[in-house]
Amino acid sequence: MSYEKFIKRFCSLNQKRQIDFLLEHLRMMEISWNIDKKRNYHIEIIIAALNTPEGKALAENLSEIGKLEKKLLSPSLDLSQVLPIIVPIERQFQHFYKDHDFLVHDKDRPVAHKKNNQPVVIVLENIRSAFNIGSIFRTAECLGAQKIFLCGYSATPEHKIVEKTALGSSLHIPWTKYHSIDDAIFELKENGYSLVGLETTSHAQSLFAFHFPKPCALFMGNERFGLNSKTLDELDYIVKIPTYGIKNSLNVSNACAIAGYELMRQWQSEVAF
Numbered sequence: 001m002s003y004e005k006f007i008k009r010f011c012s013l014n015q016k017r018q019i020d021f022l023l024e025h026l027r028m029m030e031i032s033w034n035i036d037k038k039r040n041y042h043i044e045i046i047i048a049a050l051n052t053p054e055g056k057a058l059a060e061n062l063s064e065i066g067k068l069e070k071k072l073l074s075p076s077l078d079l080s081q082v083l084p085i086i087v088p089i090e091r092q093f094q095h096f097y098k099d100h101d102f103l104v105h106d107k108d109r110p111v112a113h114k115k116n117n118q119p120v121v122i123v124l125e126n127i128r129s130a131f132n133i134g135s136i137f138r139t140a141e142c143l144g145a146q147k148i149f150l151c152g153y154s155a156t157p158e159h160k161i162v163e164k165t166a167l168g169s170s171l172h173i174p175w176t177k178y179h180s181i182d183d184a185i186f187e188l189k190e191n192g193y194s195l196v197g198l199e200t201t202s203h204a205q206s207l208f209a210f211h212f213p214k215p216c217a218l219f220m221g222n223e224r225f226g227l228n229s230k231t232l233d234e235l236d237y238i239v240k241i242p243t244y245g246i247k248n249s250l251n252v253s254n255a256c257a258i259a260g261y262e263l264m265r266q267w268q269s270e271v272a273f
Helices: 003-012 015-031 036-050 053-061 063-072 079-092 130-143 160-166 181-190 229-234 252-272
Strands: 118-125 145-151 175-178 194-198 216-220 237-240
Touching: 003 015, 003 036, 003 053, 015 036, 015 053, 015 063, 015 079, 036 053, 036 063, 053 063, 063 079, 118 130, 118 181, 118 252, 130 145, 130 160, 130 252, 145 181, 175 181, 181 194, 181 229, 194 229, 194 252, 216 252
Parallel strands: 118 145, 118 216, 145 175, 194 216, 194 237
Antiparallel strands: none
């Protein structure tokens, strides 16, 4: 679709769809912020749309829209200065995004730098949300975990939402699918892994009082039901993250990050001394 067709399309839309049009190009501008040609392309479309009679009418009705053109034309244009205008519009018109929808990537390290050499395997049992699985892939790759075991109905990176949320990390950490978690447990025990469950049972140890053995497998379960009771019986240890409010548990991907980095803190402290 040519540049002119974009503007013609904008002018043909009702006001709600015009907002959607602008927000989508603002999102694409943000994603491509570090690529001058792409970023400027979307900025030019937005400014051209705002300079149509329809765009000017929209700007008169919505003060935040009226501020956009001036900011985008600023010679010292900076994304952090544009976001205070964009975000209130997104929220007002119920455009809710996850981080993969708008994240501007810093340059990753070279692949040669990558090492999956930390003696920990992440085991996911019946995780329902593909978003959570993708987020856990990202965390596990940052930790340098050896592998992820996806058990039961946990989605694999072949699922488009897992792939999207993982932001490419699923290409750099090995994973295996097990329809039965029993097979995963058998393999881990055969290879000498200690099995550690992250769960809020009454007899669980505090994460911060527990010492993670090497090598270990960190088990996490379904967002609502947690780890299966049969699975818990097979584990060597059960730990929980202390909470201090009304809620007694965290989102599973957040819990994975907290436990994973506590594990790494302990192991790196051992190396330091």
